[in-house]
Amino acid sequence: MNILLIFIIVIIIGIALWQLKKIFEIAQVSMDNSQIASDKDNRLNGKLMFAFLGFLYILMLFSFWKWGDLLLPKAASAHGKEYDFLMNISFILIFFVQFVTQAVLHYFAYKYRGKKEGKAFFYHENHKLELIWTVIPIIALAVLITYGLRTWSKIMYPKENEKALVLGLYAQQFNWKARYAGVDNVLGEAHVRYLQEFDGKNIVGIDPDDPYGKDDVVVTQEIHLPVGREVILKMRSQDVIHSAYIPHFRVQMNCVPGMITQFAFTPTITTAQMRKNEDIVKKVNKINAIRTENNKELIAKGEETLEPYEFDYILLCNKICGASHYNMQMKIIVESEEEFQKWLAEQKTFAEVIQ
Template sequence: MVYIVALLAVIFLGLAAVVVSRMATVVKNASGPVEEGRIGMSNRINGLLMVVFFVTGLIGAIWSFLHAKQFFLPEASTPHGRHTDFLFWLGMSIITIAFVVTNALLFFFAWRYQHREGYKAAYYPENHKLELIWTVIPAVVMALLVFTGWKAWRDIMAEAPENAQVFEIVGKQFNWIARYPGVDNNKLGSFNYKLIDNNNETGIDYTDEASFDDFVSTSELHIPVNKPILLKIRARDVLHSVFIPHLRVKMDAVPGMPTRFQFTADKTTDEMKNITGNPNFTYEIACTEVCGQGHFSMRIRLVVEDEASWLAWCKEQKPLLTSTPELASRIPANLKAKAAKYLPADATAAPADSVTASILPKG
């Protein structure tokens, strides 16, 4: 490794020396008139080098693209992802064609129309027809690209359908917390950041009865395949950003400003294992907004499975209220009965003590 760095340093220094010596020559020549006959071999060589530069650059770019292909993401696992991928490659193709053609002309012209003794450059100040063509065509193409992009964006950001399965993901330094709407009522309870503590990491509000069966996980988010998903996104402390590369999902998590993203995953984790040929494949939800020291390792696993096994998995989970009975003290007296079935027997047996009673009016 050190040798590579040393080698690069030597090459860099060598090139720097060449540049400095060339600069010195240029400065020296610039001060005096160019002698007759000086423009000879060097002009032809430089003209040819232009073409060589373009051709080697083009070959290098193609090689680099083919080499990097192995690292590209597989086909998107969401319909909206495949559509945005199509738009990306469409835009990229148009840009690439325009880039290659204009640069080919640029470098080829430098060689073809190099200085020749006895030739005089023509003065060609304007051509309105030509200018009109090269202004209107790119403008129309650009407008079409913008329009198709805007349409795709509008569809992706549309309201989620009624039957969408709701989940919540909360970012904090330095992990994600997934909250599920629960084992029974399929509704996310409300939240308040002031209720956050070690027992209640997402600030679930237990004065809302929809909260009673909510459960959380910091290691996995399980979602059903082929069903619209509405991901509600929050951040506890600083900016984070939900990034699910294989689903082409990306949305910032902003403290004080809940965001959302709706999508439908149509390939299960198991199917992706076959497609990628990687038996250890897992979908990953990463953080893609610098959020502090542990940003690089902030991730949670995403499991996409068929609806039956997803439901079965949900049934196995315990509401936060069951696993953390201390939270029972936050339930108002009139809802205690409804919460009872989620609480372990010993927690319900304990009477609402005076401490609980004093907290209640505030909730």
């Protein structure tokens, strides 16, 4: 069957090419097609260059009008605001330069399209001009670099905070697990060699002899975080590199086997508040409209329908890690300190699990 199909496609392509060839031969009779542009070609392509500028502008404006709401999901962490500000500055700069340079480039291509009798202007050096367009980027970059490095240092070197919640993230093909440090707020030592102990109940490999590990709480379904309290993620992986990516918190860090990586942030908006946020409501409605539409098709086919979507923070894997990389996710719920404490108290500690 396949061979037959390939055969038919090859024949069809062959016929198409042959027909194409004939058309071109007929078309070639009356004109010089030797690749050197005539004045007519220059005129046409010059105009097309200008039209292409229009296409570029329309594409950019249309994209922003149509998909502008997709850009950067609403920030829900303390450093998110600063991140977004830097991003916006960069965007404004980029768009300004993009609009101007593309305009000049394509306009020149149109304006100076060649003519048979035309002659170019012999002009090849102007140190002043070159100095100007070396210095201007230097100034713009100096601003971006300074501001960028300041933001980076703030994110990467958070102030000491005794109240911060220490949370272990544990990655494996293809799921996430989280470990709360318990009452002592210190994660017990861990290593992959402990994984097989206690009939596989030691799912993140906590050292059973380390007293700090006894009160640790390991969860596999969803992560709960208290709002307004700093969270220090300490990440491990047991097999390949994964990357913990939480877009709404502007958080991403790789999880690397053999080492512990770290990222600190403070969630500022609870899940419940976020669900009421205007932008999020709009997005959720849009997604649910799409899902309803898709359900019609599924019902027609007699397949299972999609659940309506409700907003939740998500933790994704963002480093290629194997077949189910695309589905390595965990839900994150941000709630008030009381709700969080209540939830945490319901979970079993490591000592209870291995009993």
